Structure formats: structure tokens, C-alpha cells
Amino acid sequence: MLSVVDELETFGFRVNVSKSFWTGKFRESCGREFYDGHDVSIVKVRDELPTQRQDASEVISAVSLRNQFYRTGLWQSARWLDTYLEKLLKFFPNVSTTSSLLGRHSFLGYQFQRLDAYTHSPITKGYSVSAKPPPDYLEGDGALLKCLSPKTPIHPLHLLQKEDLVTVVDDPVVDTEHLERTGRPKRVSIKLGWNSPF
Numbered sequence: 349m350l351s352v353v354d355e356l357e358t359f360g361f362r363v364n365v366s367k368s369f370w371t372g373k374f375r376e377s378c379g380r381e382f383y384d385g386h387d388v389s390i391v392k393v394r395d396e397l398p399t400q401r402q403d404a405s406e407v408i409s410a411v412s413l414r415n416q417f418y419r420t421g422l423w424q425s426a427r428w429l430d431t432y433l434e435k436l437l438k439f440f441p442n443v444s445t446t447s448s449l450l451g452r453h454s455f456l457g458y459q460f461q462r463l464d465a466y467t468h469s470p471i472t473k474g475y476s477v478s479a480k481p482p483p484d485y486l487e488g489d490g491a492l493l494k495c496l497s498p499k500t501p502i503h504p505l506h507l508l509q510k511e512d513l514v515t516v517v518d519d520p521v522v523d524t525e526h527l528e529r530t531g532r533p534k535r536v537s538i539k540l541g542w543n544s545p546f
Contacts, residue, residue: 391416401436404537408450408477415445415453439474444546449474450538451545458545472545475538482534 353363367376373384380389393413398406414429430452434440442459443451451458451474460470 389420391420391422397432398436401538404477404535407433407436407475407538408536411450418453437475439472439540441472441474441545443472443474447543447545448476449543449545450476460545464542470545471542473540473542474545475540476543477536478539479536 353365353368356363375382380387382388391413395406395409395413397410401407410429410433414426414433417423417426417429430440437450441449441451442454442457443449444458445453447458449472451472458470458472460472462471463469464471
């Protein structure tokens with residue numbers, strides 16, 4: 349196995365030997381742990397439990413934790429979190445794993461309360477995650493270049509136009525504000541409404 353590590357490092361990859369296992373029955377792959385072919389992964393508690401519904405990120409984390417407990421067969425832990433979350437959330441329905449609603453995943457399927465008046469598809473009342481991304485001020489040529497360029501983003505002033513051809517200056521100056529916006533929202537909230545349970 350060390351020969352594989354050597355070859356990978358020859359091509360520029362870095363193998364963390366202290367976290368790699370190739371002797372014995374233990375294996376780790378893509379965030380899951382296996383022993384002798386059996387999944388022995390643990391469920392990790394990543395956040396504190398919420399004390400009020402307004403603690404949106406903690407509520408989202410607790411719902412995710414509950415569903416991980418359920419999927420791994422930790423039924424009593426999932427049931428305890430059901431009781432805890434039902435005190436915080438007025439609506440906590442059974443939903444499919446693909447639903448945008450915060451709800452319980454169940455092997456028994458999802459529940460719904462009525463049909464949508466326009467699409468006639470099932471809908472149920474529950475909380476959805478609402479996240480407003482920060483404003484993105486980049487637009488026009490600069491946005492197009494940032495999107496398509498494999499190199500460092502180029503300031504729009506460094507373009508030369510000649511007869512409908514756009515030529516990029518060989519030594520572009522980096523736009524100092526090109527990393528002003530990050531992709532993730534600064535805060536999230538949860539909103540009550542009607543949505544699909546699947």
C-alpha cells in the first residue's frame with residue numbers, strides 16, 4: 349500500500365498517513381467508518397440544542413441530528429428529540445428526505461394536510477429554512493470574466509475592444525474587491541408556511 353501512497357505523492361497528491369488505514373479490518377471512506385465490512389459510523393452532535401424557535405441554526409442542527417439518529421436505528425434518542433422539538437416547533441410533520449420542510453424523516457413515509465389549489469399536489473404546514481445571501485455587486489463584464497476565466501479575476505478596465513473582439517491584457521491586475529462577497533448567508537431563519545412534504 350505504501351507504493352500507492354508514493355505514486356499518489358509523485359503526482360502531487362498528499363496522503364495523510366496518520367489518518368489512513370490499510371492494515372486490519374478498519375476502513376474510513378467519505379466520512380463513514382467501517383469495521384469488517386459493517387458501518388460503525390457515529391452520529392456527531394455538532395451544535396447545542398435550541399432553547400427557543402428563534403435559534404434557527406440550532407433548530408436546523410437539532411432536526412438534522414434527530415433524523416440521523418432515526419436513520420441509524422437510535423430510536424429512543426430520536427424519540428427524545430421528537431418530544432424536545434415538538435415543544436419548540438408548533439408544526440413538526442413527517443416529511444421525505446428530499447423535502448425543504450424541517451420535519452421528521454420516517455421509513456413510513458410523509459404526511460400531508462391538504463392538496464395545493466393549483467397543482468393538486470400534497471402540501472403540509474411546517475417550517476422552511478430562509479437564508480438571504482449577501483448582495484453581489486459584481487456585474488457586467490467583470491462578472492462574466494470571473495465566471496468564465498480559469499485565471500485570477502480581471503478588472504473590467506483591463507479589457508481592450510477591437511472590432512467586436514475582446515482581448516485580455518496579458519498581465520491583468522486583480523480586482524481588489526473581487527472577494528468582497530462570500531457565498532454563504534450571514535444568518536438564517538425559519539419561516540412557517542405550506543410546502544411539499546416530498
